[in-house]
Amino acid sequence: MAHVDKKVVLITGAGQGLGRCFAHRFADSGAIVIVSDINEPAAKQVVDDIRAGSGEAMALPMDVADEESVCAGIDEVVENYGRLDVLVNNASIFSTLKMRPYDEIPVAEWRKVIDVNLTGVYLCSRFAAAPMRESGWGRIINISSAVVNMGRPLYVHYVASKAGVIGLSRSLARELGPYGITVNSVLPGATDTEIERDTVTPEQREALIRMRSIPRGETPEDLAGVVLFLASDDASFLTGQSLTVDGGTTFL
Ligand SMILES: NC(=O)c1ccc[n+]([C@@H]2O[C@H](COP(=O)([O-])OP(=O)(O)OC[C@H]3O[C@@H](n4cnc5c(N)ncnc54)[C@H](O)[C@@H]3O)[C@@H](O)[C@H]2O)c1
Numbered sequence: 001m002a003h004v005d006k007k008v009v010l011i012t013g014a015g016q017g018l019g020r021c022f023a024h025r026f027a028d029s030g031a032i033v034i035v036s037d038i039n040e041p042a043a044k045q046v047v048d049d050i051r052a053g054s055g056e057a058m059a060l061p062m063d064v065a066d067e068e069s070v071c072a073g074i075d076e077v078v079e080n081y082g083r084l085d086v087l088v089n090n091a092s093i094f095s096t097l098k099m100r101p102y103d104e105i106p107v108a109e110w111r112k113v114i115d116v117n118l119t120g121v122y123l124c125s126r127f128a129a130a131p132m133r134e135s136g137w138g139r140i141i142n143i144s145s146a147v148v149n150m151g152r153p154l155y156v157h158y159v160a161s162k163a164g165v166i167g168l169s170r171s172l173a174r175e176l177g178p179y180g181i182t183v184n185s186v187l188p189g190a191t192d193t194e195i196e197r198d199t200v201t202p203e204q205r206e207a208l209i210r211m212r213s214i215p216r217g218e219t220p221e222d223l224a225g226v227v228l229f230l231a232s233d234d235a236s237f238l239t240g241q242s243l244t245v246d247g248g249t250t251f252l
Pocket residue numbers: 012013014015016017018019036037038039042062063064065089090091092093094095096116120143144145146187188189190191192193195
């Protein structure tokens with residue numbers, strides 16, 4: 001099991017879906033989990049569930065696309081716990097997206113997706129890196145997407161934002177490596193969560209499964225162990241990498 005005991009771990013967008021699963025796995029492994037989301041009631045519910053299982057967690061309402069919100073949120077974590085060890089940049093406009101041809105995407109929607117999915121990762125990484133640099137140890141784990149490997153039509157803004165996350169991770173890895181901070185991307189395949197979404201129809205889901213080397217549905221638990229590993233000391237010499245976790249659909 002990856003050692004993350006007593007690490008202070010901030011997970012964005014952790015009120016539902018993959019982030020919620022990661023929050024539970026970190027808490028089960030002894031980490032102090034900061035459950036952050038723009039959706040405050042959802043974050044609080046996850047914290048209540050973690051505490052009910054005797055885990056340690058705190059809810060942090062934060063809009064990753066808002067500089068003041070991120071700055072204040074990370075300050076609050078450092079004030080409460082004295083440090084921040086791990087940041088999982090998971091928040092994204094994803095399950096609420098409507099599929100549309102590239103020339104029908106309203107420009108305001110394009111900008112919003114880039115703002116949350118890419119600028120949000122930049123802002124959280126920027127403010128989290130300061131306390132990590134002070135302690136000389138840190139992990140930044142960015143949730144990108146395996147759609148970047150394949151390209152997929154009808155949500156080019158989303159795919160572009162997730163490709164940007166990979167470039168950002170590689171360059172930040174270069175800047176932050178000397179301070180003991182690693183920066184890596186995880187690229188999930190289409191993963192079933194408790195949230196219904198329009199982006200994958202049942203027929204498309206079956207087609208995606210047939211493309212996998214391991215032909216079954218992907219679950220959040222398939223990703224959680226990889227994220228925990230990246231957060232651990234075992235991954236201390238691994239940085240700037242993009243780990244595709246899609247059951248062997250793409251090999252890059
Ligand atoms: N589920 C999949 O199939 C899949 C596949 C590849 C990549 N991903 C990526 O994994 C991550 C999690 O996916 P998911 O399925 O749980 O998505 P989801 O849409 O169910 O959850 C996203 C979470 O982010 C939060 N959020 C949205 N905007 C925010 C903002 N401005 N500030 C803070 N929080 C905000 C939402 O409230 C929500 O809790 C996302 O980055 C997504 O792009 C998911």
